[in-house]
Amino acid sequence: MQDQIIDLALELTKVTKAKIADLDQIMMRTQILSMNARLEAARAGEAGKSFSVVAQEMGSVSREVTELSGSLNLAISENAARIQNAGEEMMMGFKGSRYADMARNAVEIMDRNLYERSCDVRWWATDSAVVSVAEQPGAEAVAHATSRLATILRSYTVYLDLWIADRSGKVIANGRPDRYHGVIGADVSREDWFRRGLATADGDDFAVCDVEKVARLGNAQVATYSTAIRAGGETGGRSVGVLGIFFDWEPQARSIVEGISLSQEERKHSKVMLLDSRYRVIASTEPGAFGKTYPLKPEAEWGYGNKDGKIVAYGLTPGYETYRGLGWYGCIESAMNAAA
Template structure:
């Protein structure tokens, strides 16, 4: 894939030298929007208060009715004792008792209908509060990933201009030149620990040097058919880059990785003749799994809450449940959910009623993965 995954070619080179070391954006640096959740929570509180006030009022009406019915009963008893003289009073007492009964029935009906309506309203608002929070957290997850991976695109384009790599691909290069390139890549790796390895390929796709030869025996292997090599070999300038999505990479003993790539050009110039390709093998699990496992959900919900990163087809690239590259998210309305930048829905997932928060990668600077972040949380947990 050329440029940014899921988007057009990156045509600028905005960060010529990322700070040495690992620039990892922490979750605390990107706060989830709280306005909608706070507003919904306030409304939910008001509804709860209204429910309590209504229940108290209906209880008071029932108490008054009970007293009226008792008074009417006593009045009918006294009217019966008075005989003919109390006949008229008995009719009044009977009507009072009848009216009290109707009032009691009306109060009971009001209590039932109101309680049902309030319960439904509380459920809807509760879903909105939870759904908004989960979609906020999903946005934080994918935003952190985009910000971190943007730096990988800068790294590969910068390092592809290194003179030691250019020299190792020259027609007259010997074993000493390739060893020096390997040593140089090893120095880079010692400062950037987010990478498994750096590999240098000639135009045939053959690895001629790597930064950690003691760990990974990739020299001599053929990478000509890999997505990352083919993408970089097809670029028109050093301002463009290639990419291969999450996969078990043979370059690093099948560890889960992303590979960013860039063409190495004559003289280290952006428009120089293409000499070969640099591939940087990024520790994808080290970034994604850490972010997903540190999502700030309530402790009593953590074990049941699943946080995933997927591609546009729902293929799981990272997963707090540990099923990355082994699963595809199956939701009843996945196209509709993925059709919006940020949203949530309540639906059945694996036989359970769940609240599902979603956010698509917003992008950072000139880069976006285009991936989706999803958080699935069972209701009533």
């Protein structure tokens, strides 16, 4: 609707200017006729005096009309510019608010998904097979834990793998040893998910890391959750190891950014993104954008602005239930004139 208003205003201006130009041409011809009439009146001498007065008056009227058309042309141009600016501001407000709502909704959907991941890691860390292998990592316990993790993975297809590490940071079991070679025995003691998982306060606590590519998982984009495995599976038990669960980020995030309700025309001129707390692109409808820093400068938890002729709208994660969120943003960048 805003685009139509602007188009109508510009079309009206165009038509009016064309008519004024036609009027100017008529006035020019009138002035030429007036000049010729005065010349003929001068040749006629005394008999042409009265006609000379009429010719002069015609010239005077023609000049007044020409001045009036010039003033009208200037006024129309100024008002057309004001209408266009007002229309663009209206369009910015309408689209900006709509896109900001969509951006916030996108990151909120992801938060609800990740809340479930935080529940999974705390629940599975109390599984008897997981606790037993962390407490006494013998061959039989490892085989049982591996089988148990594989069963979980068959049911929860959003995970790439589940790893159990002992307190020293050595991986002692995983759910897909046939797919991911070299995981068993790997030293993860310096990796963020292990250190933070080991440091969790109790069985209700968990750690979550920024989305990264993990070499041992085929360089896949992964969101990693972890928590300490505790003696006896008790909430307040001492830590005997760490459970790390690796969420298959890319396909889940892609479905969210591509699922935003933009029109086909808007999709041609827009990109939808999820940004982490450092404004790194962690999901985007633009191929190859993962890991790049986007120059977002939020002034509030929700908003929009004009950047180089494009609307940039954003919304900060609101968190979900006990999951506070990680300071992520949903973000939509769109051409100003993209049709809704």
